Amino acid sequence: MRCVAYLAGLVLGLALSLPGAAQAQSSDYTQLTSPQSAQNWYLTVGAGLRYQPDYTGSDDYLFRARPIISLGRGLKSTWWAAEDDAMLSIGVFSGQGWRIGFSGDLLWKRNAKVNPALVAVPPTKFGGEAGAFAEFYPTSWLRARVDVRRGIVAHDGVVADLKLDAFTNLGPWTFGIGPRMRIASADYVRTYFGTSGALPGTGGLLQRFNAGVHSYGALAQATYHWSDRLQTTTYVEYKRLTGDAARSPIVRPFGSRNSITVGISASYSFDTGSNYSLGF
Structure with missing residues (x-):
């Protein structure tokens, strides 16, 4: 239950810390959430590290x-x-402060040749995940999103990603922060964290896998808008594994339940002049 308390506390902190942002952006609500039924398309290209x-x-x-x-x-x-x-998000339906669409991700193969720590774990195949996402904007500065996807080739499980982001504009900057949680099925955990044999000091082979909370954490990012089309973003994400995944030998004692990801990206948008959303 600590992860639930963590998420609740972080969400409450966000709500209390951004009342000014909500008032300042209330008049710009339609611009932030694009409620119109027919609008131009924008192609964005770029790269990140x-x-x-x-x-x-x-x-x-x-x-x-x-x-x-x-x-x-x-x-x-x-x-x-x-x-x-998600790497691939196609907005199909949208309205005043909400949208629904397709969600997809690519998953790379993993084996002991990539990292010797995976010697006791069956190799996983290159594949993907496909499903749907739904976004809701209760205010002009808060986004709630859920993605539910099923594995294709790589695994036979189901994952659900829950996100809540508070964001605000300060001049050319846009800042965002919010909690994260992933819920995974037993098949997903078995594929990526089940071992093919007992390892010394690990207590033996995991025999049973349960669906439930797989990980939780938070993400913070800052975007600088050089113009209406060009922007750069830097971000940091914290994640902590829980449940059966955290007890896997590749995580404990040979890995870590906690991880930090930092990155930077740059992108440029083109107005296509045409009257859904793809992202990789």
Whole structure:
């Protein structure tokens, strides 16, 4: 229950710390949430660089590039976007302060050749996850989002990502912060954290896997708008594994339950002149 208390406390802190932002942005609510039914499309291209764990649960860090290719409909793509949103998000339906659409992610293969710490874990295949997302803006400065996806090839499980972001504009800057939680099925945990044999000092092979809270944490990011089209973003994300994943031998004692990811990205938007949202 500590993770639930953590999330509740962080959300309460955000709500109490940003009353001024809510008042200042109330008149700009429609611009932040793009409620119109027919608007121009904006193509965004760019690239990012992350310093992150080699795999979830690893204590080995590396730099990894991340391309940015997005196509979004709105008023200069002013829907709030977090750096840890799904690689692929296609907004299909939208209205005053809400939108619903397709959510997808790519998952890279993982084996002992990538990292020797994975020697006791069955290799995972390259694949993806596909599902849907829903966003809701209760105020002009707060976004709630949930993504639910099922594995394709890589695993047979289901994951749900829950996010809450408070954000505000200060001149050319946009700042955002919010808690995160992932809920995963037993099949997902078994695929990525189940071992193929007992390891010394680990208490033996995990025999049973349970669905439930997989991880929790928070993300903070700052974006500088050089112009209406060009922007750069820097961000930091904290994540803590819990449940069966945290007890896996690749996490304890050979990895870490806690991880920090930092990154930077730059992107440029083009107005296509046409009357959904893609992101990688």
